[in-house]
Amino acid sequence: MSSNVKKVGKLAIAIALVVSMTVVLSVPLDIIPPLGGLIDPFSGIWTVYQDADHPPHATVFAPGQLSAPVTVVRDSWGVPHIYAANDRDLYFTFGFIHAQDRLWQMDMKRRQARGMLSEILGSSYVSTDIYLRSLGMERAAQQSIDAMYSLTDTYNVTLRQNLEAYVHGVNWYIGQAGANLPIEFKLLNYQPKPWTLLDSISIGRIMDFSLSWSNDDLKFANTITQLGNDSAWELFPLNSPLQIPVVPEYGETYIPPPDLPDIAIPESLQITIDDVLSSVDNLPDPEGVLTRWKDDIVGSNNWAVNGTKSDTGKPILCNDMHLSRDVPSIWYQVHLVSADTHRNIYGFSLAGVPLLATGHTEYVAWGFTNTAADVIDWYYYKVNPANPNQYMYNETWLDFEVETTYIAVKDGSVIPHTIRRTIHGPVLSDVGVTYHDYALAQRWTGAEPSYEMIALDKMAMATNYNEFIEGQRFWWTISQNIVYADVHGTIAIRPTGHWPIRDGNGLGRLPHNGSAGDGEWIDFIDFEDLPLSLNPSRGYVVSANQLCAQQGPGAYPYYIHAGYAPGYRARRINYLLANDDNITVEDMKRFQLDVLDTSAEAFVPYIIWAFDNASTSITSDPMLSAAIDELRTWNYTMLQEWVAPTIYRAWFDFFWEQVFADEYPDDPTIRGSMLWPSPIVLENLTRFNPTSPWFNDTSTGTTETRDDIIIRAFSDAMTALEDEIGPNINQWTWDKFHFIVYTHQVGDALGHGPFPADGSGVTVNPSRVNMWARENGASQGGPSERLVVDFNDPEHAHSVIPGGQSGNPLSQHYSDQLFQLFLVGGYHIDYLYFDINDLTDRESILVLMG
Numbered sequence: 001m002s003s004n005v006k007k008v009g010k011l012a013i014a015i016a017l018v019v020s021m022t023v024v025l026s027v028p029l030d031i032i033p034p035l036g037g038l039i040d041p042f043s044g045i046w047t048v049y050q051d052a053d054h055p056p057h058a059t060v061f062a063p064g065q066l067s068a069p070v071t072v073v074r075d076s077w078g079v080p081h082i083y084a085a086n087d088r089d090l091y092f093t094f095g096f097i098h099a100q101d102r103l104w105q106m107d108m109k110r111r112q113a114r115g116m117l118s119e120i121l122g123s124s125y126v127s128t129d130i131y132l133r134s135l136g137m138e139r140a141a142q143q144s145i146d147a148m149y150s151l152t153d154t155y156n157v158t159l160r161q162n163l164e165a166y167v168h169g170v171n172w173y174i175g176q177a178g179a180n181l182p183i184e185f186k187l188l189n190y191q192p193k194p195w196t197l198l199d200s201i202s203i204g205r206i207m208d209f210s211l212s213w214s215n216d217d218l219k220f221a222n223t224i225t226q227l228g229n230d231s232a233w234e235l236f237p238l239n240s241p242l243q244i245p246v247v248p249e250y251g252e253t254y255i256p257p258p259d260l261p262d263i264a265i266p267e268s269l270q271i272t273i274d275d276v277l278s279s280v281d282n283l284p285d286p287e288g289v290l291t292r293w294k295d296d297i298v299g300s301n302n303w304a305v306n307g308t309k310s311d312t313g314k315p316i317l318c319n320d321m322h323l324s325r326d327v328p329s330i331w332y333q334v335h336l337v338s339a340d341t342h343r344n345i346y347g348f349s350l351a352g353v354p355l356l357a358t359g360h361t362e363y364v365a366w367g368f369t370n371t372a373a374d375v376i377d378w379y380y381y382k383v384n385p386a387n388p389n390q391y392m393y394n395e396t397w398l399d400f401e402v403e404t405t406y407i408a409v410k411d412g413s414v415i416p417h418t419i420r421r422t423i424h425g426p427v428l429s430d431v432g433v434t435y436h437d438y439a440l441a442q443r444w445t446g447a448e449p450s451y452e453m454i455a456l457d458k459m460a461m462a463t464n465y466n467e468f469i470e471g472q473r474f475w476w477t478i479s480q481n482i483v484y485a486d487v488h489g490t491i492a493i494r495p496t497g498h499w500p501i502r503d504g505n506g507l508g509r510l511p512h513n514g515s516a517g518d519g520e521w522i523d524f525i526d527f528e529d530l531p532l533s534l535n536p537s538r539g540y541v542v543s544a545n546q547l548c549a550q551q552g553p554g555a556y557p558y559y560i561h562a563g564y565a566p567g568y569r570a571r572r573i574n575y576l577l578a579n580d581d582n583i584t585v586e587d588m589k590r591f592q593l594d595v596l597d598t599s600a601e602a603f604v605p606y607i608i609w610a611f612d613n614a615s616t617s618i619t620s621d622p623m624l625s626a627a628i629d630e631l632r633t634w635n636y637t638m639l640q641e642w643v644a645p646t647i648y649r650a651w652f653d654f655f656w657e658q659v660f661a662d663e664y665p666d667d668p669t670i671r672g673s674m675l676w677p678s679p680i681v682l683e684n685l686t687r688f689n690p691t692s693p694w695f696n697d698t699s700t701g702t703t704e705t706r707d708d709i710i711i712r713a714f715s716d717a718m719t720a721l722e723d724e725i726g727p728n729i730n731q732w733t734w735d736k737f738h739f740i741v742y743t744h745q746v747g748d749a750l751g752h753g754p755f756p757a758d759g760s761g762v763t764v765n766p767s768r769v770n771m772w773a774r775e776n777g778a779s780q781g782g783p784s785e786r787l788v789v790d791f792n793d794p795e796h797a798h799s800v801i802p803g804g805q806s807g808n809p810l811s812q813h814y815s816d817q818l819f820q821l822f823l824v825g826g827y828h829i830d831y832l833y834f835d836i837n838d839l840t841d842r843e844s845i846l847v848l849m850g
Contacts, residue, residue: 051180052810054078054844062172065092066850072097075841077828078805078813081335083836090338091162091354093848095169095195098332102351102807103173104182105328106203107192108745109352113202113209114138118415119408120190121284127431128283129407130417134426135213136447137205143449144201159457163197166354170195182807184746195352201453203352208446208478210323211370215280216563216675217378218273221265221510223674226665229262235660235677236562238507241684243547243567244574246481246495247531251550263510268437269380272429273511276440277673279431299545299565300369301592301764302483303573304491309539311584312792315485318588319358319367321348322766323784325742327751327815329803330784331357337834345460346797346830348785351807355456358787360797362832363463364486365789369543371495373479374561376444377502377521379424379514383439391439392515393423400427400439424514441514443521445498450476465490465534472496473527481543487791492534493541495548499525499560507559525558540577544569544764566680568598568762585798588788593825594764600636600648602683607651607714608632610707618711626729627718638760640735647732649760649771650721655713656682662698679762686710724772734758737771739778742802742818750809752818754778786827798827 054074068085070093075081080097084090098106111117115133117125149160171194185192224232244252265273299322307313323330331348334356338344347359358367384390390397400420407415420427422441429440451474458471465486472482472494479497484490500521502508512519531549533541545565549556575598576591577583611619611628618624627647634644659682664671685692690706697704704712725731735756744750754775761768761779770777782802789797802822806813821828833839 052806052808053812054846056844058844059847059849060096060176061849062092062096064850065168065172066848068850070848071836072846072848073836073839073842074805074844074846075831075839076843077333077817078811078843079333079335079830080805081337081831081833081836081839083337084339086340087158087162087338087343088165089850090336090343091165092169092172094334094336094354095166095171096173096848097169097334098349098351099170099173099177099195101805102328102332103177103192104184105807106170106195106199106352108184109203109206109350110199113141113206114199115405116408119410120188122410123413125284126407126409126415130405131280131283131428131431133405133407133417134419134428134431135209135444136426137209138198138202140447140449141198141201141205144451144453145197147449148451148453156454159454162457163200163354163453167195167197167200170352183809187746200353203350204452204478205446207350211478212373212375212446213444214376214563215277215378217376217508217510218277219673219675221263221273222270222277222670224263224510225265225270226670226674227663231663235681236675237681238559238562239550239552240547240564240567240678240680242680243564244542244570245547245549246493246541246543246570247533247549247556249533249536249549250531250556251554265511266438269440269511272380272438272440274673276429276431278669281672299569299766300367301544301569301573302367302369302481302493303540303542303577304483304485304493305540305577305583306485306491306535307489309577309581309583310790310792311582312790314487314791315489315491316583316585316588316791317360317365317367317483317485317491317789318592318787319369319483320592320783320786321358321368322782324781325740325753325779325784325802327742327744327803328807329801329817331801332805333799333801333830335830335832337836341461342834343461344832344834346832347460348787348799348801355453356460357456359460360787360789360794360830360832361460361462362487362794362834364459364465364468364484365787365791365794365797366459366468366485367483367787368480369483370545371479371481371497371548372545372561372564373495373497373499373548374508374559374563375446375477375479375497375499376442377424377500377508377519378440378442378511379422379519380438380440380511381422381514383437391422394517395515398423422514440511445477445479445500448477448498450498452477464488465492469494481545481548483541483543485789485791487794490535491541492532493543494530494532495543495560496527496530499530499558501525501558505557505559507562509562529558531556531560538578539581542570542573542577544573546570566599566678566683566762568679569764569766571598572596572764585788585790589786589798589825589827591764592783592786592788595638595759596636597638597645597648597760597763598636599652599679599683599760599762600634600638600645603652603655603686604631604634604636604648606686606706607648607710610710611714613707614711618715621715623718623722623727623729624715627714630729638734638738638758638763640738640756640758641733643729643732643734645734645760646721646737646771647718649734649737650717651714652679653771654717654720655710658697658709658713658716659685659694663694720772737774738767738769739775740767740782741778741780742815743780752815755823786822788827795832797830797832799830800827 066089070084073081115129302319304317332351335346345361347356349356381391403419424443427439427441455471455474462468475496476498481495484492501523503520546567630644638645695706739754740757741753759765759767767779767782769779785801787799800821804813804816
């Protein structure tokens with residue numbers, strides 16, 4: 001096909017995109033640009049197709065910006081391999097390339113972190129901007145920059161120069177792009193502002209927010225109010241049973257928690273809590289940045305085996321970080337090479353951030369999973385009735401720290417807002433609600449200065465474990481389980497972050513009485529005291545967001561968290577690694593794609609037992625018998641073409657609801673403001689306490705046991721499936737209910753899906769859905785990348801992202817990895833060649849000249 005024909009085709013697609021997005025998408029009508037701007041022959045939509053793909057050969061001149069030419073080779077997947085003479089030139093080019101492929105994504109992320117959405121989306125987002133600014137992410141980013149700039153040793157001065165070079169590279173691209181901006185800028189009718197280092201650091205904060213910010217303390221307070229102390233602590237224990245901890249060296253078996261206090265929440269504080277919870281729920285929320293954490297779609301898997309478990313005698317490391325299913329992809333893959341420092345790293349970056357988050361070199365590899373560490377506390381204070389500008393702290397009236405922030409709006413107006421802060425942090429009961437008797441504020445590590453840029457740079461330059469941990473000790477936020485492997489044979493995992501030690505080694509699970517001075521953070525756990533598994537005799541390390549370590553007397557002495565994953569992914573990964581002493585790279589890929597549901601493995605035998613011992617009216621029912629027969633022969637894998645996954649998941653939804661719902665209030669608003677038990681708690685009750693009062697339905701007047709509720713839930717679930725699909729049980733396949741989608745912030749036309757898929761919310765390859773909403777309940781979170789690094793051949797690791805490198809929807813690399821690799825379980829090779837002459841996969845070559 002001729003190039004002219006291709007151009008005409010892309011132009012037609014561009015026109016179709018404009019028509020579809022401006023007519024049927026989620027772009028609000030008040031932010032669509034004038035039609036004349038879209039069809040302007042010099043700056044309108046026509047320019048989008050021109051930059052869809054990079055030319056085979058191109059040269060860009062950046063006078064005064066580079067000390068030597070830099071060559072960028074993009075391989076057949078559009079991944080750039082940047083070869084520079086020195087770090088400064090490398091990072092300038094890195095910034096240029098990020099902007100070239102992902103500028104609008106970068107701009108949107110900085111606006112989220114800095115509370116600048118109203119400027120492009122209109123007045124309906126003012127309340128969202130106020131909340132985002134009140135959280136303090138931009139403020140903390142600036143404090144982090146100030147802290148970094150206060151370090152004047154040679155290393156830190158050089159690092160800052162590299163980061164500044166990145167910023168210059170972004171701005172050089174913005175300056176030379178002219179009218180050839182991404183389609184989203186044209187649809188929203190605005191121009192990008194110059195990039196700053198504050199923008200880059202702030203983007204890291206929005207990731208921190210999505211992974212560590214929580215209002216679970218407020219919900220737990222409501223749970224105690226509604227259920228009582230004993231019931232609340234039973235359903236939400238400090239150490240969940242049936243977990244295999246990330247670091248089992250502190251104990252592999254369940255350790256009962258210490259005596260826990262009875263808590264009474266003042267009624268007037270309860271009103272404040274309810275208003276704060278509802279205010280967040282009602283904020284306009286592009287991309288789910290404020291509420292995504294509630295959907296339980298963020299997590300991750302990582303693991304490593306040493307040479308005793310691999311087929312090559314060398315370590316193999318794997319990572320797949322579970323985040324939102326976004327288009328463009330969250331991660332941008334890149335290979336960075338600097339001749340003078342011998343920097344040679346391939347990995348995953350956030351567009352807009354100058355350093356790679358995870359990746360590998362010829363020496364080391366590392367990956368992340370979220371710890372869900374409790375790094376946020378809420379405090380309530382009495383407000384002085386005689387002076388609303390004061391709050392009580394330690395029985396003394398203190399003045400609120402006051403800051404006025406100004407929200408720029410798309411219509412040209414500027415909205416002022418006053419942020420009040422206490423000694424612990426911002427008052428969030430001021431946002432979207434009226435003033436109350438209590439001021440409710442928070443302290444969160446994400447709103448405090450930290451040193452992630454130093455950590456990422458040092459980890460990437462390490463050649464062994466000792467050098468790596470010198471970088472890792474600077475990793476304060478986001479709290480992560482950092483898995484490590486190296487060419488020397490070492491493997492390790494250490495849950496890492498700045499974890500607070502509370503006064504009296506107390507828990508951070510409920511709002512503290514700030515007026516009484518309760519819940520103070522007296523220190524942070526020292527890096528050397530963080531849990532660590534280093535070269536364990538079992539030959540492998542695993543994390544999948546489960547319990548980091550058993551907490552309490554005789555185990556890990558500090559409180560870490562209570563909101564971790566139920567542990568089903570970790571259970572499966574541990575089984576796979578423990579039972580194989582000849583693991584290959586292909587095995588690792590198979591493990592990452594595994595869809596055996598260990599929760600089903602635990603629960604299904606009890607369904608069959610209860611059915612076999614039920615009354616004749618149950619066992620003689622043809623539909624129920626057919627459904628049980630499906631479960632009897634099932635191997636617990638959640639394959640889309642099978643019926644058993646549908647039967648199990650439908651039963652579980654009804655069972656979970658019928659065990660707990662009768663104890664919860666009928667009011668859906670109150671229910672929504674409470675915590676609900678983890679499946680692992682329900683499994684523990686099912687396996688070990690069949691006569692637990694939780695199985696009794698308080699509304700019936702009789703006393704039910706486990707098996708009674710199992711059978712009732714089973715009958716009700718099968719009836720629901722019959723109503724939903726029909727009486728032919730062979731039609732109840734999992735693909736009727738289980739879908740995944742990839743969404744774009746502008747609208748559906750730039751996204752992908754829904755696609756039927758294997759898996760469940762707790763399989764190693766996860767995808768949690770609301771099966772009763774069908775396509776509308778599709779999974780919006782899951783693996784955001786996959787990586788397998790074999791140190792027998794570190795120059796050829798294997799990876800994939802669920803999308804593509806480009807942010808341009810007309811580019812062949814917008815979603816090529818999604819369709820050609822990710823959806824079919826494929827990977828591509830990561831070429832880690834220090835010598836450019838070794839890289840023969842060359843789709844395009846760009847040379848930047850100074």
